[in-house]
Amino acid sequence: MQKLKSGLVLLMIAGFSGCQNEVKQETISNQIENQPEIADTSSIVPEKRIESIPDWVSEKMKSLKLDELYQLADFAKPSFIEGNFNNDNLKDVAALIFNKKTFEKGLLILHNGANKEYTVYGAGTEIQGMKDLDWIEIFERIP
Numbered sequence: 001m002q003k004l005k006s007g008l009v010l011l012m013i014a015g016f017s018g019c020q021n022e023v024k025q026e027t028i029s030n031q032i033e034n035q036p037e038i039a040d041t042s043s044i045v046p047e048k049r050i051e052s053i054p055d056w057v058s059e060k061m062k063s064l065k066l067d068e069l070y071q072l073a074d075f076a077k078p079s080f081i082e083g084n085f086n087n088d089n090l091k092d093v094a095a096l097i098f099n100k101k102t103f104e105k106g107l108l109i110l111h112n113g114a115n116k117e118y119t120v121y122g123a124g125t126e127i128q129g130m131k132d133l134d135w136i137e138i139f140e141r142i143p
Contacts, residue, residue: 053080057093060110070097070123075105076139083141086111096139099124104132 053072057080061067073079073096080095090112097108097120106123122133 053095054082054091054093056112057095057110060112061108064116064118066108066110066118069100070106070108070120071100072096073098073105075134076136078139081139081141085109086117088113096136097123102132105134105136107133107136 057072058067061070061072075098076096080093082091082093084090085092085094088111092109092111094107094109096105098105102124104122104124106125107121108123109119109121111117121127122130124131
């Protein structure tokens with residue numbers, strides 16, 4: 001079962017980024033409204049910078065208000081992967097994240113450039129019956 005779950009993560013980068021229209025995307029404002037209220041844990045889980053992640057990632061997360069719901073995470077190494085995921089000749093990023101309110105783990109695919117394209121898998125957003133991708137142990141790009 002563990003190998004099956006690990007294999008799913010590897011396929012997510014290659015497969016799901018091309019199938020974004022098949023995954024129901026909620027707006028961030030809807031996700032924020034629908035999150036259960038829990039105690040402020042900012043002192044328990046401090047914001048931290050993920051080493052070497054391109055500056056544009058944090059800037060774009062802030063401009064899209066993704067930083068209100070998600071935090072970049074490093075529960076597997078590497079914590080992000082760069083690649084041209086939407087075939088526009090720009091380096092996009094697939095990054096590990098967690099939901100700030102529920103602590104559910106997931107994956108964010110954030111496209112570079114002027115567009116506002118992104119996709120969240122897990123971290124509270126359901127994908128194939130899962131909302132928490134806490135089983136991710138290996139996060140690699142398949143050549």
